[in-house]
Amino acid sequence: MILALDPGTTHSAFVQYDQRGIHDHGHLPNAEIRQVLIGREYDRVACEMIASYGMAVGASTFETCMWIGRFIEVARVDVELIFRKDIKLFLCGTMRAKDANVRQALLDLIGPQGTKAQPGPTYGIKSHSWAALAVAVFAAQQKGK
Numbered sequence: 001m002i003l004a005l006d007p008g009t010t011h012s013a014f015v016q017y018d019q020r021g022i023h024d025h026g027h028l029p030n031a032e033i034r035q036v037l038i039g040r041e042y043d044r045v046a047c048e049m050i051a052s053y054g055m056a057v058g059a060s061t062f063e064t065c066m067w068i069g070r071f072i073e074v075a076r077v078d079v080e081l082i083f084r085k086d087i088k089l090f091l092c093g094t095m096r097a098k099d100a101n102v103r104q105a106l107l108d109l110i111g112p113q114g115t116k117a118q119p120g121p122t123y124g125i126k127s128h129s130w131a132a133l134a135v136a137v138f139a140a141q142q143k144g145k
Helices: 030-039 059-073 086-091 098-111 129-141
Strands: 001-007 013-018 019-031 046-047 079-083
Touching: 001 030, 001 086, 001 129, 013 059, 013 129, 019 030, 019 129, 030 059, 046 086, 046 129, 059 079, 079 086, 079 129, 086 098, 086 129
Parallel strands: 001 046, 046 079
Antiparallel strands: 001 013, 013 019
16 A cells, blocks of 8 residues: 655645555645554555756745655655656656646546546545645556666
8 A cells, every 4th residue: 555645835635545546535734644654554655755947946845845854754664755757757758747637647547537426436536636646656656666
């Protein structure tokens, strides 16, 4: 089981994922994500990592970096840090891919969202959980490489 994270300044998205699919997902305050990491055992933890591409960044970027460090500190396994550019290359074949392209690649790979009456494999995934799912899928596919 992989716990994948898309970290943020105050809240982070998470997805629990394995070869059978998505088991849980959501968007929680960072303090609650820390408790999840402390209280549950996972085979693997993967977290999107911030990268600098020469552009100036603001305080929110550094706050997110601090939370990544706090997550690493309490995880019971080594945390795999995954860069967005690697996810885009893996899922879309180009670093120029936008979030909509990544989302479509995930839908193509995992399956449609479906409806409330007939939920699909990605039903309920929204907002930052798409980024966490991309981290999970990338980490799952990179195992052993």
